[in-house]
Amino acid sequence: xxxxxxxxxxxxxxxxxxLCGNLPGIPxxxxxxxxxxxxxxxxxxxxxxxxxxxxxxxxxxxAGIIGKATGLExxxxxxxxxxxxxxLQGMEFPCxxxxxxxxxxxxxxxxxxxxxGESVVEVQKRVSEGLDWIADQYSxxxxxxxxxxxxxxxxxxxxxxxxxxxxxxxxxxxxxxxxKLEWAPDRKRxxxxxxxxxx
Amino acid sequence: xxxxxxxxxxxxxxxxxxLCGNLPGIHxxxxxxxxxxxxxxxxxxxxxxxxxxxxxxxxxxxAAPLAKKLNLEVITKEFLREINFGDFQGKGxxxxxxPICKQFLAxxxxxxxxxGESTYETQQxxxxxxxxxxxxxxxxxxLVFTAHCEVLRLAVSYALNLxxxxxxxxxxxxxxxxxxxWSDQKKKLLLLNYVPK
Numbered sequence: 001x002x003x004x005x006x007x008x009x010x011x012x013x014x015x016x017x018x019l020c021g022n023l024p025g026i027p028x029x030x031x032x033x034x035x036x037x038x039x040x041x042x043x044x045x046x047x048x049x050x051x052x053x054x055x056x057x058x059x060x061x062x063a064g065i066i067g068k069a070t071g072l073e074x075x076x077x078x079x080x081x082x083x084x085x086x087x088l089q090g091m092e093f094p095c096x097x098x099x100x101x102x103x104x105x106x107x108x109x110x111x112x113x114x115x116x117g118e119s120v121v122e123v124q125k126r127v128s129e130g131l132d133w134i135a136d137q138y139s140x141x142x143x144x145x146x147x148x149x150x151x152x153x154x155x156x157x158x159x160x161x162x163x164x165x166x167x168x169x170x171x172x173x174x175x176x177x178x179x180k181l182e183w184a185p186d187r188k189r190x191x192x193x194x195x196x197x198x199x
Numbered sequence: 200x201x202x203x204x205x206x207x208x209x210x211x212x213x214x215x216x217x218l219c220g221n222l223p224g225i226h227x228x229x230x231x232x233x234x235x236x237x238x239x240x241x242x243x244x245x246x247x248x249x250x251x252x253x254x255x256x257x258x259x260x261x262a263a264p265l266a267k268k269l270n271l272e273v274i275t276k277e278f279l280r281e282i283n284f285g286d287f288q289g290k291g292x293x294x295x296x297x298p299i300c301k302q303f304l305a306x307x308x309x310x311x312x313x314x315g316e317s318t319y320e321t322q323q324x325x326x327x328x329x330x331x332x333x334x335x336x337x338x339x340x341x342l343v344f345t346a347h348c349e350v351l352r353l354a355v356s357y358a359l360n361l362x363x364x365x366x367x368x369x370x371x372x373x374x375x376x377x378x379x380x381w382s383d384q385k386k387k388l389l390l391l392n393y394v395p396k
Contacts, residue, residue, distance in 0.1 A: 161368045167360045172389045191370045193391035 035176035040069030042197035079130030082149035086117020110165035200382030209234035234374030239264035253279035278328025281347035285315020308363035326357035
């Protein structure tokens with residue numbers, strides 16, 4: 001059993017303005033960097049063995065700040081990328097709210113497949129297999145950090161809980177928040193959800 | 200609709216030793232009282248409108264420091280009681296090999312404790328209890344409910360639409376705080392199992 005801390009990237013100027021997905025060139029803003037520093041300080045009190053990150057800039061920056069605090073290198077892995085929203089990637093809020101696929105995604109997402117992008121089921125499979133691969137490399141009770149994005153992290157947690165996929169939006173993952181999972185092939189547990197180290 | 204904080208009681212001398220359930224006379228120990236104070240320090244930062252508690256001593260004692268800080272009454276509610284373990288209540292390790300206890304850990308949706316409640320009944324009473332309580336409030340109102348491990352995990356499962364057999368995949372530690380947005384139309388888990396240090 002591996003302990004996995006799931007961390008969402010800190011704030012950017014485009015949160016809630018644009019569906020950023022895997023677009024390049026979106027950095028953290030100042031608030032986001034401060035959030036990442038607080039999350040880094042929190043994680044530096046724990047015996048973290050390794051830090052993995054989505055290769056997208058805002059995640060890598062968050063992971064870099066945590067890496068500095070914990071004295072660890074960041075390992076970039078593709079399976080932590082955000083959902084590939086396909087044709088919807090880069091669309092702006094609130095415009096996107098009237099898009100039929102977005103409406104379905106925000107209400108009954110289980111069978112949504114983004115045109116020219118990924119399906120929800122595919123994303124859950126790639127992130128779950130990725131976490132299996134990580135857990136397989138470490139010893140019992142080793143503690144690992146994974147830095148990624150809101151939806152991919154909620155899908156990982158839904159897998160741990162076996163939560164029916166239409167309900168994954170009921171889990172909140174705030175910027176720079178920390179969630180904690182026990183992850184083994186035969187036993188998965190949610191030990192903490194959406195903790196934001198603030199002080 | 201309301202924002203609700205679900206708080207498990209602090210430590211007692213019997214956690215992990217005896218299935219306390221709704222036995223009377225189980226009090227917080229010193230560590231539990233310190234935990235309750237820390238939970239109160241954390242929660243008193245928020246504009247809490249009301250504090251509800253399971254009628255069991257350890258839950259009321261956990262709510263007390265917060266009530267004192269905020270100058271609120273603790274209102275006891277039957278729907279926040281721990282699951283009624285029936286014949287197993289008050290028993291220790293000797294029951295762990297009992298088929299019903301094993302089933303409670305494997306497929307809890309199928310379990311009814313002899314002379315007690317079923318997992319499903321308990322979930323319904325706490326879920327509908329919270330539904331009814333939250334209907335009287337506006338979306339910005341914040342409420343605190345202090346109760347017990349199983350009943351709180353069942354409340355969170357109810358909010359998530361988690362399958363009943365999976366409810367033990369959620370962790371609720373002593374004196375932990377979980378936060379939800381709760382209305383008939385929308386339920387969302389905002390925080391799970393945060394233990395203030």
